[in-house]
Amino acid sequence: MKKAVICGGSIGGLFAAAALRKKGWQVDVYERTAIELSGRGAGIVTHDVLIDALHKIDITTDDLGVFVEDRTAYDKNGNELLRLPFPQIVTSWDRIHSLLRASHPNHHHHLGLSVVGYRQEKETAVAIFDDNSEVEADLVIAADGFGSAIRSQMLPEIKPLSSGYVVWRALANEADLSEEVRSDVFKTFGFFVPTGSQIIGYPIAGIGNDLREGHRRYNFVWYIAVEKEELKDMLTDDTGKYYSVSIPPPLVRDDVMKRFTDMARKILPANFAEILEKSEKPFFTPIYDHHSPIMGEGNVGLVGDAACVARPHVGMGVTKAACDALCLANSMEKYQTIPEALRAYSEERVAASARAHYRARDLGATIFVEPEGGNEDGRSNPNLHEIVSTTATIVN
Template sequence: MNTTKTPRAIIIGGSLGGLFAATSLRAIGWDVDVFERSPHELDSRGGGVVLQPDVLAAFRFAGIVHSSALGVQSGDRIYLNRDDRVIQRQFMPQTQTSWNMLYGAMKRALPAEMVHAGEEFTRFEQEGDRIHAHFASGRVETGDLLIGADGARSSVRKQVMPGHDPSYAGYVAWRGLVPESRLPADAAAVLGGTFAFQQGLGHLMLEYMVPGEDESTTKGERRWNWVWYRKVGAGANLSDLLTDRDGVRHAFSLPPGAPKDSDIAEMHQASRDFLAPTFQRLVEATDEPFVQAILDLQVPQMVYGRVILLGDSAFVPRPHTAGSTAKAAANAVALAQALRADGADVDKSLAHWQAGQLRQGIGMTTWGMSIGDRIMNIHPIGAPSEEE
């Protein structure tokens, strides 16, 4: 690489993983450009996120200053039974944030001209220590590093590892976000200030509060975030669930407004059959529930010359680990630290980075599979440690 020029990273994917990479590399003096295939501003369909130390470390590393609290605090962790009785309570303080709060903070930290919407990556070519990225629009960008941060369906991974796709874990997560004021007072009294669970026969419900859509953490302006894990058979059953109200089959998830009325009705009936009354009220107060398949993905390597896989492009941990967002943040900071430590020797930096991040990714995803499989096979109460 010509050390007289500022090194440049081409980042594929404009969600959290891509923004963590962009803000971290900018902090060590790299030029960055982020390319997102969606022509629209990304939305907050991801819902709630448990705020982990790796995320806070990434913000500090990049010098991102947020004017208010990054999340909502909870104190007790409680477990409800079917009759709405609290059968376990433990003081476990933590902070919950939201996808849109993290996204907004990082997006505002980047100059607008560095983020390019509506650019679909198609292929790359490596020429010595230079990488050329091609897009469906005909655009070609050249840099020193190509970062695949485009999630579980990564187009970058499809080129370096064709056929290596995520596998379905056997269950889905129904999710919802409810404005704080929408929940009836009796239910709010049970859930307020808690991280709440209900473990059932082959299902798990959980709830915690997150900032509002406008990132507000002010009481009355926040949102209740809930996730309900339910078994759905692979094949026709899953395919039908992931077919939206317009008849379009989606790969892994349906955003708010897309699930069919019949599927929402079935989910509501199941909530009346299996959930505690407090959780039933939470589900009933949700305008647009959405659903995502739970996936597993592990890659044997993350570096392919001057191309790397970061975040969910490389490893998709089960949500019970609360690790997806934190893992992307840790990947990004470790990458920047390695590149800064080794100076102009990019290839040496990438080798060092992969050695640590590959081991951690395999460990986290393997652990998550074990937790999830036990939960969905009637694991004793107390199994889930964190959620995202």
């Protein structure tokens, strides 16, 4: 039986684990976080390819998420500017992670171990952890996200680049929202695209994957451009400690939160303003991206965000990680040696990842177009139709 060690126990890692297990491999997952992961990432838009990928690893998707029928763009007064039929299932990071986690045996899941690097041996590779332990396997997979320690060793020249904007996210309980919001914005994949920013939102399941009417939540997402100095300030906590990549949500300073809520009051239409006001504490994440020219060498492969980040506008991160996992496992079956299989995998998935990566950058740029005469009411973005019709759509 071939053995794989997967570093990172989020979506990419668990997908790769399931895909390899299905091909008869023994797979051990090592996750840095010491407790079971939960609650991260909030909303995830699904695509048919993702649903198909889940079926291929024998996961049923009957209650995957909330079905939305259309997309609607609003102006500052809450008037409907554009409505497009766009059937899609929207779900949560938690839901997909819990489905994958349930499929992975506990005795092969190791929490609280951080990979710090690897060593290539003659026909195997060794993952090296922060407690100085080492695990040797036929295949070592980096699924340790965009700051991947393994990718940093394999491709030190690849550094995640800041997009110049952040995303603020929040979740509101359906039950807390007014009837007006529940009967309109809550049911749709909503957009508001005023000057220099973009708000989107959609319903997702409630806590414990509760899909019943009245028990769901609304996933609020707001992209805002932030100058370098301002970002530095936002990433600094009350004690003056600066977090170079992202700050843990509880440490965001009160004055940063206040600036955000003041801005929301000024900019948002009443419907989105109400959703935000009734949400749990919003949190922000700076948006970075990167793209690796290879996704493996020797006996070490890269999957998901460790290999490439496509900014979230295309809603492809989870789907991309799923496709990486299936392609990697299929390659392992098809080729005689692991280095050969990784070369074939890399060739296919580098190209596919690049398409998502560059498409997401282009789509991100459409947000910041400033039409003559301004666009504070959200009515004049010349790219509105493109934004509504191509955000979170599959990139083939």
